[in-house]
Amino acid sequence: MAATPLLELRGIDKSFGPVQVLHDVGLSVYPGEVTALVGDNGAGKSTLVKCISGIYTIDAGTVTFDGNQVAVNSPRDAAELGIEVVYQDLALCDNLDIVQNMFLGREKKRGLVLDEPTMEQMAGETLASLSVRTVKSLRQLVASLSGGQRQTVAIAKAVLWNSRVVILDEPTAALGVAQTAQVLELVRRLADNGLGVVLISHNMNDVFAVSDRIVALYLGRTAAQVKTTDVTHSQVVELITAGRSGTIGLPPEKPAGAAGFTDITPPGADA
Amino acid sequence: MTTTTSSDAQVKVVKPTVASHLHDYWGRVRGGDIGSLPAVLGLIVLCLVFGIARPTFFSATNFANLFPQGAAVIFIAMGLVFVLLLGEIDLSAGFASGVCGAVMALLMADHGWSWYTAIPAALITGLVIGFVLGFLVAKLGIPSFVVTLAGFLAFQGILLVLLSGGKIVSIRETFVLSLANKNVPAVWSWILAIIAVAAYAGVQFLKVRNRAVRGLVTDPMGIVLARIAGLAVLLLVAVAVLTKERSINPLVISVKGVPIVAPIIAVVLVVWTFVLGRTAYGRHIYAVGGNTEGARRAGIPVDRIRISVFVIGSFMAAIGGIIAASRANSVDPNSGGSNVLLYAVGAAVIGGTSLFGGKGRVFDAVIGGAVIAVIDNGMGLMGFSSGTKFIFTGLILLLAASVDALSRRRASATGNR
Numbered sequence: 098m099a100a101t102p103l104l105e106l107r108g109i110d111k112s113f114g115p116v117q118v119l120h121d122v123g124l125s126v127y128p129g130e131v132t133a134l135v136g137d138n139g140a141g142k143s144t145l146v147k148c149i150s151g152i153y154t155i156d157a158g159t160v161t162f163d164g165n166q167v168a169v170n171s172p173r174d175a176a177e178l179g180i181e182v183v184y185q186d187l188a189l190c191d192n193l194d195i196v197q198n199m200f201l202g203r204e205k206k207r208g209l210v211l212d213e214p215t216m217e218q219m220a221g222e223t224l225a226s227l228s229v230r231t232v233k234s235l236r237q238l239v240a241s242l243s244g245g246q247r248q249t250v251a252i253a254k255a256v257l258w259n260s261r262v263v264i265l266d267e268p269t270a271a272l273g274v275a276q277t278a279q280v281l282e283l284v285r286r287l288a289d290n291g292l293g294v295v296l297i298s299h300n301m302n303d304v305f306a307v308s309d310r311i312v313a314l315y316l317g318r319t320a321a322q323v324k325t326t327d328v329t330h331s332q333v334v335e336l337i338t339a340g341r342s343g344t345i346g347l348p349p350e351k352p353a354g355a356a357g358f359t360d361i362t363p364p365g366a367d368a
Numbered sequence: 369m370t371t372t373t374s375s376d377a378q379v380k381v382v383k384p385t386v387a388s389h390l391h392d393y394w395g396r397v398r399g400g401d402i403g404s405l406p407a408v409l410g411l412i413v414l415c416l417v418f419g420i421a422r423p424t425f426f427s428a429t430n431f432a433n434l435f436p437q438g439a440a441v442i443f444i445a446m447g448l449v450f451v452l453l454l455g456e457i458d459l460s461a462g463f464a465s466g467v468c469g470a471v472m473a474l475l476m477a478d479h480g481w482s483w484y485t486a487i488p489a490a491l492i493t494g495l496v497i498g499f500v501l502g503f504l505v506a507k508l509g510i511p512s513f514v515v516t517l518a519g520f521l522a523f524q525g526i527l528l529v530l531l532s533g534g535k536i537v538s539i540r541e542t543f544v545l546s547l548a549n550k551n552v553p554a555v556w557s558w559i560l561a562i563i564a565v566a567a568y569a570g571v572q573f574l575k576v577r578n579r580a581v582r583g584l585v586t587d588p589m590g591i592v593l594a595r596i597a598g599l600a601v602l603l604l605v606a607v608a609v610l611t612k613e614r615s616i617n618p619l620v621i622s623v624k625g626v627p628i629v630a631p632i633i634a635v636v637l638v639v640w641t642f643v644l645g646r647t648a649y650g651r652h653i654y655a656v657g658g659n660t661e662g663a664r665r666a667g668i669p670v671d672r673i674r675i676s677v678f679v680i681g682s683f684m685a686a687i688g689g690i691i692a693a694s695r696a697n698s699v700d701p702n703s704g705g706s707n708v709l710l711y712a713v714g715a716a717v718i719g720g721t722s723l724f725g726g727k728g729r730v731f732d733a734v735i736g737g738a739v740i741a742v743i744d745n746g747m748g749l750m751g752f753s754s755g756t757k758f759i760f761t762g763l764i765l766l767l768a769a770s771v772d773a774l775s776r777r778r779a780s781a782t783g784n785r
Contacts, residue, residue: 173667188662190655192726201655202666204648211646214582221584234585240779241399 101164103128103293104149104180104262109158111141111148118144119317122158125310126262126293131284133304133325134297136314137337142297145314146264149295150182151175163261181255182264187247191240195232196220198239199254223257224249227286231279245276252283256292263287264295269303281307301330315340320347386590399779404720406771407735410764411742418746425749429614431606435627436548438741440465440692441708442633445715445733446640447684450677452716453644453657455725456505456512458681460497460519461712465689466704467523468493470530472690473537473699476544483543487690494686495679497523502678506671512678520709528701538698547632548695551625554611560631561603569596629691633734636687640680640730653677657726688712707758711740714761718768724776739764 102125111119119141126132136142147153149160151169160167162178169175175182189198196213199220205212217235224232229249232242239247248268255263265284269277285307288294298304304311305325313320313336320340328336328345335342384392397405418425444461451458458464472490475481481489501519505512531537539545552560572592579586607626615623644650655663656673664670685704692708693699717723718739719732740761747757 172665184665186661188659188665190658190662190726192654192658193651197651197654201651201663202668204651206648209647211648211651214578214584217579217584218582236585238401 102126102161103163105161106145106149107159107161109145109148109160110156111144111153112156117317119148119155121318122314123319123322124149124295124312125322126295127310128261128293129288129291130309131288131294131296131307132310132312133308134295134312134314135299135304135333135337136320139316140314140337141317142314143266146182146266146295146297149175149264150180176258179259179261180264181258181260181262183248183251183255183266183268185266185268185270187251189239189247189251192238194236194238195242195250196235198250199223199257201254203258219257220253223253226290227253227256227283229253229283243276244272245279248272248276248280249283252280252287256287256290260292262293262295264297266297267299268296269298269300277303301333304333305330313337313340313346315347318347321345384585384588386588389588389591401779402720402771402775404729404732404735406768407719407732407739410718411735411739414739414742414746418742418749422746422749425746428609428612430745430749432551432610432614432627434738434741434745435630435633436691436695437745438737439548439629439633440688440695441711441715441740442734442737443636443688443691444685444708444712445719445737446636446730447681447688448712448716449721449728449730449733450640450644450653450684451512451681452721452723453653453725453728454674454677455657455723456674456677457516457713457723458501458512458519458678458685459516459709460501460523461516461681461685461688462704462709463520463523463527464494464497464682464704465685465692465708466527466699466702467497467530467689468686469689469693469703470527470537470699472544473539473693474530476539476541477537483541486541487544490690491683491686494683494689497685498679498682499675501682502675505678506674524705527703531699531701534701536698536700539693544690544694545697546628546694548627548629548691549697550628551610551623552628552631554625557607557611557626560626561607564634565596565600565603568599572596632691636684637730637734644730649673649676654726707761710765711761712737714765714768715740717772718765720768720772722772722776723769724772736768 104124104126106122106124109119109122110117122141122145124132124134124145134142134145144153148155149169151172151174154170160169167174167178169178169180190201193201196217200216205215205219220235224235227249231246231249239250242250252263252265252268268280268284272280281303284294284296288309296304296308308325310322311325311328311333312322313333315336318340320336323345332342332345336346340347415425424430444465448458448461468490471493472486475486475489476483497519501512501515504510504515528534551557572595576586576589576592610626611624613622613624615621644653652663652668652673655666655668656670660670689704692703696703715736716728716733717736719734719736721728721732743761743764744757747760752760
């Protein structure tokens with residue numbers, strides 16, 4: 098286990114007009130580890146991912162990659178650093194085959210002509226390195242693949258480019274039990290191959306099955322960054338829904354009045 | 369991240385046999401990936417029916433006539449395949465071809481230009497038309513149906529204005545006339561056919577060798593040889609028929625050889641097939657047609673691709689217009705009008721190009737154009753009126769569109785799309 102994070106975000110602020118979506122968010126991604134990013138709907142997970150991948154620019158804060166402070170202003174910058182994102186809708190083209198999809202937009206060429214043998218070979222090697230054996234042929238159309246196989250292709254596409262950090266947005270959300278297990282196994286293998294993996298998930302079982310660390314976001318703030326082994330299921334759920342759980346998490350909100358809120362919690366209901 | 373540990377970790381490689389290859393093909397067809405199979409079968413059936421009903425259908429003269437009859441529609445349809453691959457439509461292609469033909473004819477007749485400047489001028493006109501259409505669709509976001517419908521009306525008007533209200537401009541330039549009306553000498557017909565077969569065989573063997581060297585799965589040799597033999601038989605039989613004397617009185621004038629449009633169609637077909645199948649640009653067209661958002665995220669310049677397919681569409685319409693003008697020996701206000709556009713869209717769809725985008729090949733335009741030319745020609749020989757011909761062609765188009773829709777449904781049912 099590496100002591101220094103591969104990717105480290107500190108003090109990230111992001112606003113859309115008057116709405117501040119991220120407040121002072123921090124996130125550390127270690128090589129060889131799966132970092133689960135959890136949080137309720139609207140907690141800022143997607144915004145944070147888009148900041149990392151360069152789709153949004155951050156308003157304040159620092160991004161450190163491999164010990165150097167970097168500026169990620171476009172998806173191209175992120176790709177150059179080796180940060181790849183697998184979005185929930187996968188963005189695969191059904192009418193193209195596996196190899197064509199994996200190299201889409203970054204085709205290998207010899208002069209004007211596509212270098213199909215090289216691409217097919219590289220695609221085969223990448224899938225083999227991930228121990229994927231479930232596809233019949235690399236020239237199968239993506240349309241004919243199952244949900245889990247598509248997810249596999251999308252992940253393989255992300256790791257094809259010597260990427261260092263792979264961010265997976267709810268990779269198991271649409272999958273059945275067996276396929277979820279396959280994909281989680283693949284996620285674990287990515288980390289075992291030395292990559293820093295960020296797994297966004299709503300499913301606590303998945304989070305506890307594969308992650309080494311958990312980062313919980315609550316209303317745009319980092320509620321906690323903890324080791325998975327140090328917390329329980331219910332603690333994580335509390336972090337997601339309330340922002341704190343016992344001694345970990347955000348400090349309790351200031352008493353009513355200070356922020357203009359009235360405490361409507363029935364006496365004795367809160368911990 | 370490409371650290372292979374051992375070869376047994378590779379994706380399972382099964383050396384396909386001829387039988388398994390055919391089995392896979394049949395599986396794809398059953399799964400809804402039928403390509404131009406219905407068009408090929410339909411073409412064979414139509415030829416047999418017309419040939420039995422009217423034996424002159426199979427005469428060398430009639431066979432040779434099919435090429436210039438179908439050529440203009442085939443060229444326009446080839447361009448439309450690109451537009452259809454993005455799920456767009458170009459309704460203006462017919463009159464765009466008329467305008468380009470008129471530009472060429474007027475420059476030669478009224479301004480004394482020679483063919484080698486007038487033809488490029490017509491082609492550039494096509495490029496400009498395509499750019500304007502594509503720009504309006506891609507950058508302003510107007511649906512292509514509306515943009516090209518406006519183009520359909522406007523180009524019809526431009527054609528009328530160019531021909532100052534309705535005069536007919538005749539073409540006297542022999543080079544232009546020979547394009548759709550003359551034949552390649554018999555010797556050269558044979559030489560071209562043999563070169564074509566040899567080149568095809570070379571490309572096929574090279575592909576197999578390149579893949580075998582890398583240890584990748586190759587098509588079984590039996591299938592490769594069958595493909596080459598199939599092309600060789602088709603081409604050589606066609607050339608043998610076409611190099612027979614077709615003149616009624618050979619002593620006065622000899623008519624034999626492959627019509628010049630046939631090798632032009634072949635060259636254009638090869639060029640566009642190469643572009644679509646073997647270049648990154650072609651790959652990106654399919655990607656945008658299959659999943660626009662996915663293509664955008666992969667860094668493909670979607671707008672530029674969209675503009676470019678309209679440019680190709682109108683450029684091919686210009687070629688079609690030149691060939692049509694050559695065949696008619698003139699340009700008139702109805703050039704590119706009446707059924708030209710609908711035949712061209714029909715050709716692409718009958719050939720197997722999907723109206724929903726993402727699926728189709730340039731070859732579809734040729735095979736579909738052949739179906740339409742055969743119907744037109746065969747029903748003409750059988751003495752049917754134009755009305756009956758239109759009805760029948762309409763039914764065939766409807767049939768092709770249903771096959772497209774049904775195969776999509778089938779494909780989604782089998783998880784093929």
